[in-house]
Amino acid sequence: MDSESDKLLAADEPAVFTVEREQGNSPFLITVDHGGRRLPRRLGKLGLSDSELQRHIAWDIGASGLSHRLAHVLDAWTIHQTYSRLVIDCNRDPAVETSIVTVSESTEIPGNKNLSAAERKARADEILWPYHRRIVAALDARKAAGRPTVLIAMHSFTPVFKGLQRPWHVGVLYNRDPRFAHIMKSLFEAEGDLVVGDNEPYAVGDASDYTIPIHGERRGLPHVEFEIRQDLIAEEAGQRAWADRLARLLPQAYARLSDNRTTTARTLS
Numbered sequence: 001m002d003s004e005s006d007k008l009l010a011a012d013e014p015a016v017f018t019v020e021r022e023q024g025n026s027p028f029l030i031t032v033d034h035g036g037r038r039l040p041r042r043l044g045k046l047g048l049s050d051s052e053l054q055r056h057i058a059w060d061i062g063a064s065g066l067s068h069r070l071a072h073v074l075d076a077w078t079i080h081q082t083y084s085r086l087v088i089d090c091n092r093d094p095a096v097e098t099s100i101v102t103v104s105e106s107t108e109i110p111g112n113k114n115l116s117a118a119e120r121k122a123r124a125d126e127i128l129w130p131y132h133r134r135i136v137a138a139l140d141a142r143k144a145a146g147r148p149t150v151l152i153a154m155h156s157f158t159p160v161f162k163g164l165q166r167p168w169h170v171g172v173l174y175n176r177d178p179r180f181a182h183i184m185k186s187l188f189e190a191e192g193d194l195v196v197g198d199n200e201p202y203a204v205g206d207a208s209d210y211t212i213p214i215h216g217e218r219r220g221l222p223h224v225e226f227e228i229r230q231d232l233i234a235e236e237a238g239q240r241a242w243a244d245r246l247a248r249l250l251p252q253a254y255a256r257l258s259d260n261r262t263t264t265a266r267t268l269s
């Protein structure tokens, strides 16, 4: 096979990421790994109907709309993935089984079956890696400028999964470093109107995540992965309400994190 015929994206197709508020003044850097639901033209519809491609299996409904508003309210550097998680999951190491799913929830994905090594590699090389290189470049630039960063990985979850109703409005997810997630959990709980998941409906892990383990934990940056229930942010009004809520709580959480650090430094000295 020659390299031209292996190419997944044509020159006129959209870039794999959208960047907002580059160099924004906020300490928060927001990533939206599952924000988009576009498919490369070459893949057709992956053998799925239009209605399947609008479901949560294709993307995190509402996550990009919410993050777009939040980026503007906070003036926060935000990076959105353009292409559907069904092409390749941008929150997975491409070496893991669930990187390119053949079944999502209960739906078979015909266009993901029996892929060649070259086809898998093209999806990683053209969609996953450029997105993560862009995040690395943003984090490196902030570090070089001596700017603090709290990494926010924004996701949304379906209210009903495999027939089970999920009670949480929002989940805070983490693995090795719970500091920022636990501060956000207590702030959400103090709101009085939220059922808050602590590593629910998912937990961060090295096999089930990429963004937090690699860009947050490995760099020693404070971080949290949010999962917000999709029915709350599917429409513009909900996105606006949640962006306002997060724009109010995130700076409080950042102040608490800084207080805790100062206290720790004083105790140690």
Ligand SMILES: [Zn+2]
Pocket (backbone or CB within 6 Å): 033, 034, 060, 154, 155, 156
């Ligand atoms: Zn997600």
